[in-house]
Amino acid sequence: MFKPLNPILHSQLRLAVVSLLIGLESADFVFIKEKTEATAGNLSVQLDKLEKAGYITIKKSFKGKRPLTTCSITQKGVGAFEDYVKHLKTYINK
Amino acid sequence: MFKPLNPILHSQLRLAVVSLLIGLESADFVFIKEKTEATAGNLSVQLDKLEKAGYITIKKSFKGKRPLTTCSITQKGVGAFEDYVKHLKTYINK
DNA sequence: TTATTTGGTTTATGTTATAAACTACTTTAT
DNA sequence: ATAAAGTAGTTTATAACATAAACCAAATAA
Numbered sequence: 001m002f003k004p005l006n007p008i009l010h011s012q013l014r015l016a017v018v019s020l021l022i023g024l025e026s027a028d029f030v031f032i033k034e035k036t037e038a039t040a041g042n043l044s045v046q047l048d049k050l051e052k053a054g055y056i057t058i059k060k061s062f063k064g065k066r067p068l069t070t071c072s073i074t075q076k077g078v079g080a081f082e083d084y085v086k087h088l089k090t091y092i093n094k
Numbered sequence: 095m096f097k098p099l100n101p102i103l104h105s106q107l108r109l110a111v112v113s114l115l116i117g118l119e120s121a122d123f124v125f126i127k128e129k130t131e132a133t134a135g136n137l138s139v140q141l142d143k144l145e146k147a148g149y150i151t152i153k154k155s156f157k158g159k160r161p162l163t164t165c166s167i168t169q170k171g172v173g174a175f176e177d178y179v180k181h182l183k184t185y186i187n188k
Numbered sequence: 189t190t191a192t193t194t195g196g197t198t199t200a201t202g203t204t205a206t207a208a209a210c211t212a213c214t215t216t217a218t
Numbered sequence: 219a220t221a222a223a224g225t226a227g228t229t230t231a232t233a234a235c236a237t238a239a240a241c242c243a244a245a246t247a248a
Contacts, residue, residue, distance in 0.1 A: 002110040002130055010106065011236080016096040019185045029196070036096055042237055044197055049235095065245060067195055085186045091113045092179045105205075123227070136206055138228055143204095159214065161226055 003087040006080055008053045013038050013046045018055060018081050021073035026059075029069035047071060055080055097181040100174055102147045107132050107140045112149060112175050115167040120153075123163035141165060149174055 009015050016036045021027060027035075033043050047069075050056045055077030059070045073081075103109050110130045115121060121129075127137050141163075144150045149171030153164045167175075 002106075002113075005106050007234090010104075012096075012099050012104065013236080015185050019096075030194085033195095039238065040196060041198080041239075045236080048197095067244085069196075088182070088186065091109050092182065101204095107205080124225085127226095133207065134227060135208075135229080138226095139205080142228095161213085163227070 001090065003090050005087055005091075006084050008049065008055065009080060009084040011046065013042060014050055015084075017043075017046065017050060017071075018073060018077055021056060021071060022078060022081060024073075026070050026072040028071070032071065050077070053077075053080075095184065097184050099181055099185075100178050102143065102149065103174060103178040105140065107136060108144055109178075111137075111140065111144060111165075112167060112171055115150060115165060116172060116175060118167075120164050120166040122165070126165065144171070147171075147174075 009018060013036060016038075017032060020032060020035055029040075029043065029047075032038075032047075033040060036043070038046075047056065047058060050071075051058050053076075054074060056071050056073050059072075061068050061070065103112060107130060110132075111126055114126060114129055123134075123137065123141075126132075126141075127134060130137065132140075141150065141152060145152050147170075148168060150165050150167050153166075155162050155164065
């Protein structure tokens with residue numbers, strides 16, 4: 001009846017990040033921070049968890065002289081998201 | 095873009111409980127426990143939180159000689175659930 | 189040159205979720 | 219009658235989580 005929800009995605013910020021990255025080639029730290037209205041600290045931590053779960057990849061580089069952190073969703077991440085949504089529906093469809 | 099999710103409902107078990115109670119006149123502790131597959135301890139704690147939030151009412155009585163805990167959703171609970179689902183959609187509709 | 193801003197990371201703290209242990213009683217078996 | 223097992227929960231201890239605050243390194247502005 002109530003299928004277990006993936007705890008990695010059952011977090012407001014991590015879900016927002018994954019949701020944002022879906023359909024996007026990639027997005028950088030600052031962009032994600034602005035869209036999700038997260039604090040930098042929290043975002044840093046949660047991106048790490050998503051990466052460790054294999055749901056996103058994080059690439060570090062420089063834009064000019066400044067550090068640039070670029071994130072992309074992986075196939076595994078897309079699959080997990082779709083699964084999460086499917087399971088969520090067992091909760092929200094009355 | 096990403097509306098904040100009500101933290102009281104953004105919990106697997108509490109969401110399952112509210113989801114279950116919607117459309118039901120009432121349900122007792124054991125029934126809810128079975129349907130949600132929660133442990134009794136966790137369920138006890140989470141029902142308490144839902145009651146303190148005003149989302150459900152809890153009535154204690156006896157069925158024969160045994161204690162009976164009966165839960166019903168309140169109007170406030172129904173409203174919060176509907177709101178939660180609406181906000182969730184900002185996350186899950188791509 | 190010192191102050192501020194940018195782009196983050198680390199750390200400390202409070203909150204949450206959960207299982208395990210416990211309470212209080214009832215029913216069943218001996 | 220008494221011990222063992224079952225029912226219906228609650229309380230408590232612990233681990234996981236979310237978050238803000240403090241921090242770091244470098245760049246830019248004053």
